[in-house]
Amino acid sequence: MFSQFASFSKIRQESSWLLGSRWLMLLSLVTLTFVVYAEPPVADNADVELGRRIYMEGILPSGKPLQGKRQDTVQVEGATAACETCHRRSGMGSLEGNIVVSPINGGFLFATAENRPIALMDQRAPKNLTRAHEPYTEASFTKVLRENVNVDGRAMNALMPKYDLSDAEVKALMAYLRQLSAEVSPGVGTDKVHFATIITPDTDPKKKDAMVSMMQASFAQRNASQQTYSGRMRMPIDLIPRTLRNWELVVWELQGAPDTWGTQLAENYRKQPVFAVISGLSNTTWAPVHTFCQLEKLPCMLPSVALPPAETGYYSIYYSRGVALEADVLAKHLHNQEKNAPHRLFQVYRDNEVGQGAAQALTKALHDSGIQIENRVLSGNEPSALKAALKGVSNKDALMLWLNPADLSALNKVESQKLPAVTYVSGFLTQENYDFASKAWKPQIRVVYPYDLGEKRQGSEASRQGSEESLKRWLKTWQLPVVDVAFQSEVFFNLLFLTDISSQMLDNLYRDYMIERAEDMLSLGSNVSLYPHLSLARGQRFASKGAYIAHFATDGKLVAESDWIVP
Ligand code: HEC
Numbered sequence: 001m002f003s004q005f006a007s008f009s010k011i012r013q014e015s016s017w018l019l020g021s022r023w024l025m026l027l028s029l030v031t032l033t034f035v036v037y038a039e040p041p042v043a044d045n046a047d048v049e050l051g052r053r054i055y056m057e058g059i060l061p062s063g064k065p066l067q068g069k070r071q072d073t074v075q076v077e078g079a080t081a082a083c084e085t086c087h088r089r090s091g092m093g094s095l096e097g098n099i100v101v102s103p104i105n106g107g108f109l110f111a112t113a114e115n116r117p118i119a120l121m122d123q124r125a126p127k128n129l130t131r132a133h134e135p136y137t138e139a140s141f142t143k144v145l146r147e148n149v150n151v152d153g154r155a156m157n158a159l160m161p162k163y164d165l166s167d168a169e170v171k172a173l174m175a176y177l178r179q180l181s182a183e184v185s186p187g188v189g190t191d192k193v194h195f196a197t198i199i200t201p202d203t204d205p206k207k208k209d210a211m212v213s214m215m216q217a218s219f220a221q222r223n224a225s226q227q228t229y230s231g232r233m234r235m236p237i238d239l240i241p242r243t244l245r246n247w248e249l250v251v252w253e254l255q256g257a258p259d260t261w262g263t264q265l266a267e268n269y270r271k272q273p274v275f276a277v278i279s280g281l282s283n284t285t286w287a288p289v290h291t292f293c294q295l296e297k298l299p300c301m302l303p304s305v306a307l308p309p310a311e312t313g314y315y316s317i318y319y320s321r322g323v324a325l326e327a328d329v330l331a332k333h334l335h336n337q338e339k340n341a342p343h344r345l346f347q348v349y350r351d352n353e354v355g356q357g358a359a360q361a362l363t364k365a366l367h368d369s370g371i372q373i374e375n376r377v378l379s380g381n382e383p384s385a386l387k388a389a390l391k392g393v394s395n396k397d398a399l400m401l402w403l404n405p406a407d408l409s410a411l412n413k414v415e416s417q418k419l420p421a422v423t424y425v426s427g428f429l430t431q432e433n434y435d436f437a438s439k440a441w442k443p444q445i446r447v448v449y450p451y452d453l454g455e456k457r458q459g460s461e462a463s464r465q466g467s468e469e470s471l472k473r474w475l476k477t478w479q480l481p482v483v484d485v486a487f488q489s490e491v492f493f494n495l496l497f498l499t500d501i502s503s504q505m506l507d508n509l510y511r512d513y514m515i516e517r518a519e520d521m522l523s524l525g526s527n528v529s530l531y532p533h534l535s536l537a538r539g540q541r542f543a544s545k546g547a548y549i550a551h552f553a554t555d556g557k558l559v560a561e562s563d564w565i566v567p
Contacts, residue, residue, distance in 0.1 A: 044175055051176025056089070058082035060169060068161030076161055083173075086159070089314075090512035091180040093130075094520070095122050099159050103130060105181040107508075110135045118240060123504050123521065126237040142170050184509040187275030193245045193502075193509065195219075196274040198252045198289055198303070200261070200282035210483040211281055211304075211491050212251055217478040218495040219247045242506045250274065261288040269296060276514060279303055279494050283404070285353040290316050299514050302494045302543075304487055306428050307357045312541040315511070317518055319490060319531065320544040323358035323402065326426050326448040328567035329547040330400065331365030333448075336562075342398035342421065344372045348389045349402035351377050358402040358426065365567070378403065383413040393420045400424045408436035422446055427547065431484050434552070442552045446561065449550040451486055451530040453560050468530065486530055493529040497521070532564060 053059045058066040058078040065078035079085070083104070088094050091105030100121045102108070107117050112135050122128040133152050134140075140151040145163045148156045165173070187194045197215055199208050223246045252268045254261045265288070277293060280286075280303030287309045293300035294313040301317055308318040321328075334341045347362055349355030355377075363373055376389040386407070393399055399420040401408065408430065423441075427449040430436075437445050468485060471492045475482055482488065501517045522536045522543055534543040546566035553559045 047172045047175035048179055050169075050172035051174070054165075054169060054173055055083045055087075055176055055180075057084075061172065066163070068163050070161045071158045072162070081161060081163075088512070088516050090508075090510045090516060091177060092119060092508060092510070092513045092516065093121065094516070096159060099157055100128070101159070104177060106178040107181060109141070109177055117508065118506055119508055120237065120240065120504050120506060123237075123524070126240070129240070138170065138174060141174055142167070145170065145173075181508070181510045181513065184507075185275055185511040186273040188245070188509045190243075191245055192248050194248045194250065194272055194274040195276055195278050195498075196250045196252050196268070196272075197278055198254065198265070198280040200254050200258075200284060200286070200289075201256065202283045203281045204283075206483050207487055208281055210481065210488055211279060213480055214475075214478075214488065214491050215249055215279065215495065217480065218499075219249050221478075222247055222499060237503055240506055249278075258285050258288050262292055265289065265292040269298075274298070275509065276301055276511065277303070278498055279491050280305065282306070283354065287353075297511055299511050299518075301498065301518065302490065304490045306354045308542070315515065316541060317515070317536065318542050319534070320450060321542050322428055323354060323426055324361040325542075325545070325567070326428065326450065326547055327358055327361035328365050329549070329565045330424055330448050331362060331369065332565050332567045333549050333562055334366070334371060334398070335369055341369070341371060342396065343370075344374060344396070345398045345400060346374045346376055346390070346393050346420070347400040347402060348376045348378050348386070350407070351379065354429075355402050362400065378407060381407075381410075383410040386410040387414040390414060395421050398422050398424065402426055402429060404429045405431060405433040405436060411436045411441070412438055420444075424448055424549075427451065427486075427550075432486050434558075437552075442556075445552065447550045447558060448547050449558065449560075450544065450547040452532045453548060453550060453558060489530040 050061045053061070054066055058081045060066055066081045068076040068081040070076060086094060086096060086101045087104050088101075091103060091108075093101040093103040095101070103119050108119070108130065111117060113132070116132060117130075119130045120126065120128065121130060133150060136144075136151050142165075144150045144156065144160075145165055148158075148160055148162050150156055197211065199211075226244060226246070250268070250272050252265065254264055256264075269292075276299040277289075278301050280289065280300070282289075282303070282305045284306075286303065286305040286307070289300065289303070290309045290313060292298070293315045297315060299315050299317070302319055305318070305322060307322045307324060308316070310321075310324065334345070345362075345366070347359050349359045359375055363375070366373060374392075378385055378389045390399070397420045399422070401411075401423060403425070408425070421444065423444055424446045425448070427447050430447065434442075434445075434447075468489060471485070471489050472482065474492065475488070497518070501514060501521060504517055504521075505513060519536045519538055519540075522534050531544040532546075536543055546564045548560045548564060549562040550558045551561045
């Protein structure tokens with residue numbers, strides 16, 4: 001046991017020493033290039049941009065589409081021929097089915113035995129590491145593109161197209177690859193990686209504290225296990241040498257109006273650049289954070305927000321579309337009822353971004369369904385306000401309450417009036433708190449429910465990472481309170497996810513690569529969370545795509561009334 005530990009730490013010291021020498025090598029390489037070619041940097045920048053267009057978009061300097069030929073017959077062109085489709089934005093490569101697409105950013109392409117980085121090519125097979133090759137030169141790089149024979153004389157897999165590029169085009173591509181993922185991203189230090197979490201002003205202090213303390217506990221646990229190399233960290237993948245870096249968390253609590261958040265975020269970021277934003281909490285808008293992350297090219301991983309912006313960006317990944325997804329699920333459910341669907345639906349919401357967003361989404365989804373929609377904005381906090389909002393609702397109508405527990409609690413007091421046939425509430429907004437519903441009211445309530453129900457979410461084996469059971473055990477170990485299981489399970493999943501992603505990235509701490517890893521890992525579908533299924537095809541940014549309609553059984557438990565509805 002002890003000797004094992006000793007040898008691990010030796011590897012680790014060696015690996016950080018190696019990294020030091022790698023930078024030295026890179027430095028001398030840069031100087032050398034400069035001396036040999038003595039190219040003015042201006043020309044280089046123009047080449048980098050021309051190379052970027054070929055790599056990312058499949059557009060040649062002439063403006064014509066890039067042409068490639070696979071197996072001498074299949075012609076690929078333009079965006080499909082672009083290197084990015086296989087080698088990815090970071091240049092770190094990928095796995096296409098079982099075919100390994102090599103990393104080709106400068107660090108890998110031009111590496112020598114002394115400074116060769118390592119990447120894991122298949123997360124299911126920790127021994128599948130990058131193959132070493134001689135450093136590429138302009139001649140050998142031209143040859144692999146034109147003839148599909150690599151620098152070591154090995155014929156490449158036929159998936160790699162042949163490209164008949166001119167010398168100038170090859171040079172532009174090389175210039176681009178030389179600078180691609182050449183340095184670790186901002187937020188990564190020699191012995192630390194900084195992460196942030198972001199909280200908007202309107203949030204419940206209990207949830208905020210729960211999230212921050214869970215993250216701090218998990219970071220402390222991860223840093224300790226990195227040092228002692230015990231517990232969860234001892235997996236085959238952890239035997240691959242890498243630099244020891246502790247995780248540091250900063251909490252960015254925003255204040256004031258949303259239009260000032262961008263400036264606050266920029267100021268926080270200036271003080272402490274971070275590698276990524278992990279989780280986050282908002283009951284109102286998230287748009288300024290989304291915009292900031294896109295601007296800084298900063299991964300924003302799985303925040304707990306009720307309504308993410310509809311427009312996706314490369315750098316933000318969400319659990320789901322939130323209340324907008326619920327609106328679409330409800331519309332589909334009502335549509336499925338055909339003749340039994342209500343003729344009229346009242347929706348009650350607050351006059352804020354989430355309320356309006358939800359109401360607009362439902363209105364849009366029910367457009368030409370034949371169901372008439374009545375919008376009622378809830379204003380004020382008195383029970384009389386809710387009563388006023390419900391005026392005219394009859395038992396032939398359906399009711400959708402886009403309200404949180406505080407607003408719903410007024411329901412008890414207005415219930416004496418004539419009740420509508422069915423009342424729908426939002427799973428996200430009620431936050432699993434159904435105290436608002438009296439015994440008499442409960443049978444009529446339906447929850448649009450975005451998580452797993454009943455036994456499934458318990459995780460059949462107690463050991464299932466990320467199940468409700470394992471979350472509760474973990475909270476107990478760290479003496480943290482159970483505040484809101486669904487919300488805390490989102491944070492918990494994200495922390496496990498981050499541990500896995502970062503352990504697979506090894507020393508290749510590039511933000512684009514992090515997003516690529518997240519896409520690929522979620523698509524394996526092996527993750528356990530309160531969501532029945534999380535997946536991201538390339539370019540997708542909402543991982544869960546449906547919800548149940550659920551009601552309360554006689555024992556008070558929530559049970560599914562519909563299948564999992566994917567609108
Ligand atoms: C359709 C997928 C695909 C596209 C598009 C593609 N490649 Fe490749 N490329 C591959 C595969 C797969 C390999 C690895 C083959 C092997 O190892 O047998 C590869 C290998 C390479 C290698 C050799 C790396 C090594 O380890 O020796 C280079 C260099 C390369 N590609 C550059 C490019 C460039 C530049 C472009 C765009 C102009 C491009 N590739 C477009 C799939 C692709």
